[in-house]
Amino acid sequence: MDRIASLGRVGLDVVATVGRAGRFLAGVLTGVSRPSVGFPLLVRQLYSVGVLSLAIVVVSGLFIGMVLGLQGYTILSDYGSEAAIGQMIALTLVRELGPVVTALLFAGRAGSALTAEIGLMKATEQLSSMEMMGVDPLRRVIAPRLWAGFIAMPILAAIFSVVGIWGGMLVGVEWLGVFEGSFWGNMQSSVSFTQDVLNGVIKTVVFGFVFSWIAVFQGYDCVPTSAGISSATTKTVVYSSLAVLGLDFVLTAVMFGDF
Amino acid sequence: MDSGAYITLRDVVFSRSGRRIFDGVSLDIPRGKITAIMGPSGTGKTTLLRLIGGQLRPDSGSIVVAGESVPQLKRKALYTLREKMGMLFQSGALFTDLSVFENVAFPLRVHTALPEDMIRDIVLMKLEAVGLRGARRLMPAELSGGMTRRVALARSIALDPELIMYDEPFAGQDPIAMGVLVKLIRDLNLSMGLTSVLVSHDVPESLSICHYACIVADGQIIGEGTPEELRQHPSERVQQFLNGHPDGPVPFHYPADDAGVDWGLGGGSA
Amino acid sequence: MAQRTTEIVTGLFIIAGLAALMFLALQVSGLSPKSDADTYTLYANFNDVGGITPRGKVAMAGVTVGSVKSVTLDRDTFQARVELTIDANVDNIPADSSAVIRTSGLLGEQYIDISIGGDMDSLNAGDTFYSTQSAMNLERLITNFASGK
Ligand SMILES: Nc1ncnc2c1ncn2[C@@H]1O[C@H](COP(=O)(O)OP(=O)(O)OP(=O)(O)O)[C@@H](O)[C@H]1O
Ligand SMILES: [Mg+2]
Numbered sequence: 186m187d188r189i190a191s192l193g194r195v196g197l198d199v200v201a202t203v204g205r206a207g208r209f210l211a212g213v214l215t216g217v218s219r220p221s222v223g224f225p226l227l228v229r230q231l232y233s234v235g236v237l238s239l240a241i242v243v244v245s246g247l248f249i250g251m252v253l254g255l256q257g258y259t260i261l262s263d264y265g266s267e268a269a270i271g272q273m274i275a276l277t278l279v280r281e282l283g284p285v286v287t288a289l290l291f292a293g294r295a296g297s298a299l300t301a302e303i304g305l306m307k308a309t310e311q312l313s314s315m316e317m318m319g320v321d322p323l324r325r326v327i328a329p330r331l332w333a334g335f336i337a338m339p340i341l342a343a344i345f346s347v348v349g350i351w352g353g354m355l356v357g358v359e360w361l362g363v364f365e366g367s368f369w370g371n372m373q374s375s376v377s378f379t380q381d382v383l384n385g386v387i388k389t390v391v392f393g394f395v396f397s398w399i400a401v402f403q404g405y406d407c408v409p410t411s412a413g414i415s416s417a418t419t420k421t422v423v424y425s426s427l428a429v430l431g432l433d434f435v436l437t438a439v440m441f442g443d444f
Numbered sequence: 445m446d447s448g449a450y451i452t453l454r455d456v457v458f459s460r461s462g463r464r465i466f467d468g469v470s471l472d473i474p475r476g477k478i479t480a481i482m483g484p485s486g487t488g489k490t491t492l493l494r495l496i497g498g499q500l501r502p503d504s505g506s507i508v509v510a511g512e513s514v515p516q517l518k519r520k521a522l523y524t525l526r527e528k529m530g531m532l533f534q535s536g537a538l539f540t541d542l543s544v545f546e547n548v549a550f551p552l553r554v555h556t557a558l559p560e561d562m563i564r565d566i567v568l569m570k571l572e573a574v575g576l577r578g579a580r581r582l583m584p585a586e587l588s589g590g591m592t593r594r595v596a597l598a599r600s601i602a603l604d605p606e607l608i609m610y611d612e613p614f615a616g617q618d619p620i621a622m623g624v625l626v627k628l629i630r631d632l633n634l635s636m637g638l639t640s641v642l643v644s645h646d647v648p649e650s651l652s653i654c655h656y657a658c659i660v661a662d663g664q665i666i667g668e669g670t671p672e673e674l675r676q677h678p679s680e681r682v683q684q685f686l687n688g689h690p691d692g693p694v695p696f697h698y699p700a701d702d703a704g705v706d707w708g709l710g711g712g713s714a
Numbered sequence: 715m716a717q718r719t720t721e722i723v724t725g726l727f728i729i730a731g732l733a734a735l736m737f738l739a740l741q742v743s744g745l746s747p748k749s750d751a752d753t754y755t756l757y758a759n760f761n762d763v764g765g766i767t768p769r770g771k772v773a774m775a776g777v778t779v780g781s782v783k784s785v786t787l788d789r790d791t792f793q794a795r796v797e798l799t800i801d802a803n804v805d806n807i808p809a810d811s812s813a814v815i816r817t818s819g820l821l822g823e824q825y826i827d828i829s830i831g832g833d834m835d836s837l838n839a840g841d842t843f844y845s846t847q848s849a850m851n852l853e854r855l856i857t858n859f860a861s862g863k
Contacts, residue, residue: 225717232720236727266818275742305540314537314596317497318551318603319527321519325554340731347734350742367818370778373744374771375823382738 206402212323213331213401226329234295234330235337239344241294242287246345249282250274250352257353258361267363271372274353279381280441283346284388285433288396291338292425296400299330300421303404304414312405327405331397338393339386346385384440391432396425450475450607450639451496456505458488458495465491467663468505473656478633478640480650482685483660489643490534492660493609496641497531498522510606527555530600530608534615536592538584538599544571545580548599555603570598573628575621590616597625601632608632609641614649622646626653647686651675659685752802753780754839758813763794764824764849766815771825772798779804782826798826808833812845824849 257270303326306312312322350372357363376382400421407417451473458466465488473479481489494500495507498514507514512525538547548567552558558566571577574594584592597613610629614622630653632638644650651657651671658668659682667674667682674682760766763785770782780800788795800807810831817824837843 225721228721228724229717231727232724236723239727266823268818269823279738279742309540310533310535310537311539313499314531314533315539316499317526317529317531317533318554319523319525319529320551320554321523336728340728340734343731343734343738346742347737369741370771371818371823372742374769374778374781374825376743377769378739378743382735382743385738386735 202406205406206398209323209402209405210398213328226325227332230329230333231337234299234333235340238291238294238337238341241290242341242345243348245286245290246283246348247352249286250278250349250354251356253277253282253349254353254356254361258357258363267357267361268367269371270353270357270363271368271370272375274357275350275372275376276381278346278349278353279376279385281433281437283342283349284385284392285429287342287345287389288338288392288429289426291334291341292396292400292422292429295334295337296396296421296425297418299334299397299400300404300407300418301414303327303330303401304407304409304417307405307407308409308411308414323405327401331401334397334400335390335393338396339389342385342389342392380441384436387440388433388436391436392429395428395432399425399428448474450510451641452506452508453495454506456495456507457503458491458500459503460491464663466495466502469660469663469665471658471665471668473639473641475639476633476637477655478629478642478653480642480644480654480657481660482644482647482650482657484685485645487660487662489660490611493531493611493641493643496609497526497529527603528606530603530605532593532597532600532608532610532613534611536584536589536596538587538592538596540584542584543580544576544582544584544587544595547584547595548602551599551603566602567598570602571595573601574598575624590618590621593617594621594625597628604636605638607639607641609643611643612645613642614644614646622649629653647688651686661685753799754802754805755783756798756800756807756837756839756841756843758796758798758826758843758846759788759791759793760796760813760815760846760848761793762848762851763796764815764851766796766824766826766849770823772800772828773825774804774807774828774830779828796826806836809835809837809841810844811837812847813843814847815849817850 253274254270257273258267261267261269261273303312306322306326312326315322315325354365354368358365358368403417403421403424407413449472451471453469453471456466456469457464469492481492483489491500495502496509496514498517501515509525510528512521514522514525517525538544539550542550545567548570549563552563552566556563568577568580571580574597576591576594576598579587579591579595584595587595593613593616597610600608600610613625613629617625626649629640629642633640642650642654651674654671656669657671657674658665659674660666661681666685667677667679669677674686677683677686766782766785768782768784771778772780772782780798783797783799786795786797787793796813798813807828808831810833812829812831814827814829815824816827
C-alpha cells in the first residue's frame with residue numbers, strides 16, 4: 186500500500202514539476218519587458234554559453250571525425266569500398282553524432298553552468314532584489330540565457346559536423362590515401378541537403394530548446410541552498426542528456442523511418 | 445482611516461510551511477514618515493516587507509500600497525508599482541557579477557534613459573552618501589559585510605523612490621557608520637519626504653529616528669504608537685522587548701518541545 | 715571596450731556557424747546554388763536496376779556528371795525507367811552512348827556509368843538512351859555458371 190502511495194506521490198510531483206516548468210516558460214516568453222535592453226544581454230550570454238563552449242566542441246568533433254575515419258577505413262577496406270568512408274562519416278555526423286554529441290557536451294559544459302549561476306543568484310536573493318527594483322528576472326536574467334542556448338546549439342552542432350568531416354578527411358585522405366575526389370564525390374552523391382542536413386539542423390534546434398529550458402528552469406526552481414544548487418546542476422545534466430537521447434530516437438523515427 | 449496612510453494592512457493572515465506567521469495583522473504606515481518595525485528575531489519582519497512588496501501573497505486580508513491593492517495586481521502593474529519602492533535586503537543581495545558602481549547604476553540604467561555622465565554623477569553622489577565613493581571599482585566579493593549593506597542601501601535609493609524599506613540597515617555597522625546611516629535615513633526622509641519603513645532590532649537607534657513604531661510578536665502587532673507612547677506602553681510584553689529582559693511573556697526560544705525531551709532526560713528522572 | 719570585444723567575438727561565432735552550415739550544404743551534400751536551369755533530363759530503360767535509387771550517382775569516365783532523379787516501372791514494357799539529371803555543361807554526350815549499371819568495389823554502391831559512343835550527334839534534353847546494360851546480378855551469374863549455361 187505504501188509503495189503505491191509513494192508511486193502516486195512521485196507521479197503527482199512529476200506532473201506538478203512539468204506544470205511549473207510550463208508556466209515558467211510562459212512567464213519567460215511573455216514577461217514584463219518594459220526596460221528593454223535585451224540585445225546586449227543576449228550577446229553576453231551567447232558569448233559565455235556559445236563561444237566558450239567552442240573549444241570543447243571543436244576538439245571533440247575533430248577526434249570523433251578521425252576515429253570515424255579510421256574505423257570506417259578498416260571496415261570498408263575489407264570490401265574494397267574504402268572510398269565510401271566520405272559518405273559514412275558525413276552521414277553519421279550530420280544525422281546523428283553532430284546533434285547528439287554536441288547536445289551532450291553542451292549540457293555538461295554550458296547547461297550545468299547556467300543552472301548553477303541562476304541557482305546561486307536565487308540563493309543570494311539577487312533575483313528577489315531585482316524583482317523589488319521593478320525588473321522582471323524572468324526577462325532580464327532567464328530569457329537571454331534561454332535564447333542564447335537555443336541559438337548557440339545549432340551553430341555548435343554545425344561546427345562540430347564540419348570539423349568532424351575535416352578530421353575524417355585528414356585520416357582517410359591524407360593519411361590512409363583514399364582518393365580525395367571519390368571521398369567528396371561519394372559524400373555529395375549520398376548526402377541530401379533536405380533529407381540529411383536540414384533534418385540534422387531541425388534536431389539541433391529541438392535539442393537546443395529543450396536543453397536550455399531544462400537548464401534555466403532547474404536553476405530557477407532549485408531549493409536555494411548549496412545542496413539544492415548542486416542537485417539542480419546534476420538534474421540539468423541528467424535530464425537534458427536523457428531528453429536529448431529520447432528525443433533523438435523519436436525524431437529519427439519520424440524523419441528517417443519509413444512509415 | 446485617514447488618507448495619510450501610504451501602506452494599509454488589514455487583517456493579514458499568512459502562513460508558511462504550515463506555520464502561521466501572521467494572524468490578523470492590521471497596520472497603517474503613514475506617508476512621508478519613518479515607521480520602525482521591531483520585534484524578536486524570526487517573527488516575520490522580513491516576511492512583512494515581502495508581503496508589502498508583493499513577493500508573497502497573504503492567505504487573506506488586504507494590503508494596499510499607494511492606493512493599489514498589492515495581492516490583486518497583475519504582473520505588469522506590480523512591476524510598475526515596484527519602481528516606486530526601494531528595498532534594502534537583509535543580505536544586501538548585490539549582483540555579484542557587477543562592480544559596486546554598476547550595482548548602484550543598475551536601477552538607473554534599466555528604468556531611466558539618462559546619459560552616462562549623469563548616471564555617473566548620481567551614482568557617485570549616492571556612494572558618497574554612504575561613505576563608499578572610493579570603493580566604486582571593487583567587486584561585491586571584495587566588500588565586508590557592513591560595506592555590502594551600505595552599497596545595497598545606496599542602490600536602493602538610487603532612483604529616489606517614494607517608499608523605501610530598510611531590512612536591518614544597522615546590522616554589522618560600527619558606531620561611526622551607524623551614526624552616518626541614522627543621519628542618512630533621517631535626511632532622506634526630511635529632504636525628500638520619503639515614506640520609510642525601518643526594520644531593526646536596535647531599539648534606541650530606531651526609536652531615536654522614527655516617527656512611529658510598532659512591535660510584532662507572535663503573529664500580531666503587540667504595540668504601536670509614537671516612540672513616546674511606546675515607552676509608556678502598559679503592556680508587559682512591549683516593555684520586555686524595549687528593555688531587553690530575557691524573562692517575560694515574549695519567548696526567546698523558537699517554539700520547541702520541553703527541553704527535557706530533547707536532551708533525552710526522562711521526565712523527572714534527572 | 716570589453717563589451718566590444720565580446721560583441722565582435724560573438725559575431726564571428728555566428729558567422730562561423732553560418733559558414734559551417736554553408737559548407738554542409740555545398741561541399742557535403744553537394745547542393746549547388748545553380749538550379750534546374752543548369753541541368754537537363756535524360757531517360758534510360760533497364761531490365762533490372764538493381765540497387766539504383768534516387769540521388770544515386772551518374773558518372774562518365776569515373777567523373778560524376780549528374781544524379782538519378784527517379785526510378786519508375788514502365789507498365790507496358792515492364793522495364794524500369796530511370797530519370798537522370800545531367801549537368802548542363804556536359805551537353806555533348808554522343809547519341810549512341812549507353813547507360814551501364816556498375817558497382818564501385820565488390821560490394822560498394824551501384825551507380826550509372828555512361829559509356830561513350832562515337833556518334834557525331836549528341837543527346838538532347840528529354841531523350842532516352844538507345845542502349846543500356848542492366849545491373850550485374852551476382853547471384854544470377856553464379857546460377858547461370860553452375861547450370862553450365
Ligand atoms: N522560505 C521559507 N519557508 C518557510 N518558512 C520560512 C521561510 N522564510 C522564513 N520562514 C519562517 O518565517 C518566519 C519569519 O521569518 P522572517 O525572515 O520574516 O523573520 P524576521 O522577523 O525577519 O527575523 P530576523 O529578525 O531574524 O531577520 C520564521 O519563523 C521562518 O522560520
Ligand atoms: Mg529578517
